[in-house]
Amino acid sequence: MATMANQNKKDYYETLGVSKSASPEEIKKSFRNKARHLHPDNKDSGDEQAFKELAEAYEVLSDAQKRSTYDRYGHEGVKGAGQGFDNFDFSNFSGFGMDDIVDMLDSFFGGGGGSFRGGGRRGGPEQGAHLKYDLEIEFLEAVFGAEKTINIRRLEECESCSGTGAAPGSSPVPCVTCAGVGQVQQVINTFFGQALRVIACPSCQGSGTKIDKPCKDCKGEALVRKQKEFQLKVPAGIDAGTRLRVQSGGDKGRKSGPYGDLFVVLHIKEHETFVRDGETIHIRQPISYSLAALGGEILVPTVEGAKPLKINAGTQTGTTTQMRGMGVPRFTGQQKKETRRGDQIVHLVVETPTRLSGEEKKLLEKLAELRGEKLIVSKSDLAKAEQSIKEKQTGENLEKGESEPAEELKKETSKNAKSKDKKEDPSKDESFLDKIVDAFRPKNGETQK
Ligand SMILES: [Zn+2]
Ligand SMILES: [Zn+2]
DSSP, X not given: OOOOOSTTOOOHHHHHTOOTTOOHHHHHXXXXXXXXXXXXXXXXXXXXXXXXXXXXXXXXXXSHHHHHHHHHHGGGGGTTTTGGGTTOOGGGGTTSOHXXXXXXXXHHHSXXXXXXXXXXXXXXXXXXXXXXXXXXXXXXXXXXXXXXXXXXXXXXXXXXXXXXXXXXXXXOEEOTTTXXXXXXXXXXXXXXXXXXXXXXXXXXXXXXXXXXXXXXXXXXXXXXXXXXXXXXEEOTTOOTTOEEEETTOSOOOSTTOOOXXXXXXXXXXXXXXXXXXXXXXXXXXXXXXXXXXXXXXXXXXXXXXXXXXXXXXXXXTTOEEEETTOSOBOOOSOSSOOOOBOOEEEEEEEEOOOSOOHHXXXXXXXXXXXXXXXSSOOHHHHHHHHHHHHHHHHHHHHHHHHHSOHHHHHHHHHHHHHHHHHHHOGGGOTTHHHHHHHHHSOOTTOOOO
16 A cells, blocks of 8 residues: 555544544544454454554544644644554454454553553553442431432452353463563564564453453453442531542452442432521521511421521511521531531511401501501692692702803703713713722721721
8 A cells, every 4th residue: 555645634533433522531442443343354344444544543643742733733733643554564463363453552552642551551450440420319318417328330350250251160371472471572663663662462461361261241351240239328418519439339440450439429409498508508488477567486497397486576578587506517528426507597578468358458457547557649648749849840940040140050051961971871980980989998097807
């Protein structure tokens, strides 16, 4: 094959079948899937040209620096990429399985900064993946804490083969490729010119052993996905979004590596009565008109059940009262019972009675009468009000007309008009903000604390 033409080159993201925002993991996964499919050794779907393009795309997009250059400048920015593939002889890989080849290609590119992943690093035990679990709990469970049972599916050691990956009756045998050492020397001239590197054996991933007869249950992976139940203690006072870590609650690691962790992300259901703000709980408490006027006592809901609350005589709507220690316990993450608690703020809303009975109506009318309240505007009151408006207007006109000459009056009115404009649109007055600042400036004798 001759050199690849730079023009009309397919977009690398398209070649790999990922979006422009794909994570390195997504890119890697997509590469591995496609590489298996397109590798020339694959008799059904192998395509050498397509495979080379794929490898080139992966070479660039698996390297953060090259990827960002490509994002900015396109193919021009990464001209050298893929050169090694033009005269690449795939027979170098004969004798390796398809997975080994993909692993090997992956280790060529996938390592940090385009360098090889070190020999030993791939071979040793690996910690399993951390898992995330979303747990929704009730409002009161978050306040007082709770014990929850959660079920997850995670990778665990296969019991059929005791985690060896080999079928029962057989056992892993020393790897032929590396003679059981776990590492091999690779001449990598096929890609980047001549260099000799020690890498983890691609045949056995550095374990030094090979499985001839894979275990049926785990297909030689030594790990299987299983249901696992955990008892989780949710501490009192926990807030939404908190992550609880269950150590070793995640996937089992490969090659007898340790378990990853499980992170439980807390979500809290809304409550129909209580609204939470950190350690404070707010409730809206309607009270009757009579209670607001006379004062008294009512039962209000709290997270501990109904509790009495004193209402002062003459309470206005919108008044808030505090119930100390009736809020959410301070969250410390400790299992021991926390004694410090927030408050409950009760927002009192005076409700005007509707649908009055005949007797109630009479009583309220009597009350209004006693208080000298007028429920309608009388004709004489209306007339008085109109009269006073008239008097005020004529009084003003007279004053101006008498004391000022006509020219002065003109000036004055235009001035008035101006200042009126200012009032209507304060933003146009440059000094408006200064006035506000002045108003809030400490006066003489006052000191800022
Ligand atoms: Zn097994
Ligand atoms: Zn090996």
